[in-house]
Amino acid sequence: MSPHHSTTEVDVPPPVRAGNHGLTVDGSALRSALRPHAAGVAVLTAAGAAGPVGVTVTSLTSVSATPALISVALATVSNTWAEIRDCDWFGVQLLGADQAAVAQRFATRGIDRFARPTGWHLGPHGVPLIDACQSWMICSPYRQVELGDHHLMVGAVEHVELGAPTGSLVHLHGSLEPVGPARPVADGPGARPARRP
Numbered sequence: 001m002s003p004h005h006s007t008t009e010v011d012v013p014p015p016v017r018a019g020n021h022g023l024t025v026d027g028s029a030l031r032s033a034l035r036p037h038a039a040g041v042a043v044l045t046a047a048g049a050a051g052p053v054g055v056t057v058t059s060l061t062s063v064s065a066t067p068a069l070i071s072v073a074l075a076t077v078s079n080t081w082a083e084i085r086d087c088d089w090f091g092v093q094l095l096g097a098d099q100a101a102v103a104q105r106f107a108t109r110g111i112d113r114f115a116r117p118t119g120w121h122l123g124p125h126g127v128p129l130i131d132a133c134q135s136w137m138i139c140s141p142y143r144q145v146e147l148g149d150h151h152l153m154v155g156a157v158e159h160v161e162l163g164a165p166t167g168s169l170v171h172l173h174g175s176l177e178p179v180g181p182a183r184p185v186a187d188g189p190g191a192r193p194a195r196r197p
C-alpha cells in the first residue's frame with residue numbers, strides 16, 4: 001500500500017453513551033424495522049489478489065463533503081472484506097433501475113460474478129468497474145473501523161464518473177425495486193444527444 005493512502009484501523013473508542021450494549025435487539029428485529037427503508041443499491045469492487053472482486057451493498061452512505069468521504073459497512077465474514085481490506089483503491093457504483101440482475105449476481109456466492117453476462121471494464125487505478133451504472137466513484141481507503149459484526153470502510157472519493165441518468169435501483173421491503181424513469185433522462189449529463197429531424 002502506498003504511504004499516502006495508508007489506511008488507519010483505529011482503536012474503537014467506547015460507545016458514546018454508557019449503557020448495556022450487549023442488550024441490543026437481535027438482527028431480525030433490526031431488519032424488520034429497516035424493511036420500509038428504501039436503500040439505494042450499489043456494488044463495491046476492487047482488484048483482488050486473484051482477480052476482480054465485488055459485492056452488492058446497500059450500506060453506502062455519504063459521510064463528508066470536504067473532504068469527500070463515503071462509507072460502506074461490510075460483514076466481517078464477507079469474502080470481499082478479506083480481499084478488499086488491503087487494497088489501495090476500491091470502486092463504488094450505483095446501480096440503475098434495470099440492473100437488478102447485477103445486484104443479485106454480486107450477492108451470490110460460489111459463482112464468478114465477473115463472468116458473462118456481467119459487462120465490466122478497468123477504470124482508474126485498475127479498479128474493475130461494472131458497465132452501464134448510474135455513477136462510479138473511485139476511492140482510496142481512509143478509515144476502517146470494526147463495529148459489531150461489520151467493518152465500516154470509509155473511502156476518500158478521488159474520482160467520479162457519471163453515467164446516463166436513469167432511474168435507480170432500491171432495496172425496499174426485502175426486494176429490489178426500480179424507482180424513477182427506466183430510460184435515460186434527456187439533457188442530463190451522460191445522456192445521448194437528441195436526434196434532429
Ligand SMILES: Cc1cc2nc3c(=O)[nH]c(=O)nc-3n(C[C@H](O)[C@H](O)[C@H](O)COP(=O)(O)O)c2cc1C
Pocket residue numbers: 041055056057058059060073074075077078079080081103104106107108109171
Ligand atoms: C440488496 C442487498 C444489499 C446488501 N448489502 C450488504 C451490505 O451493505 N454489506 C454486506 O456486508 N453485505 C450486504 N449484502 C450481502 C452480500 O451481498 C452477500 O452476503 C454476498 O454474498 C457476500 O459475498 P462475499 O462473501 O463474496 O463478500 C447485501 C445483499 C443484497 C442482496
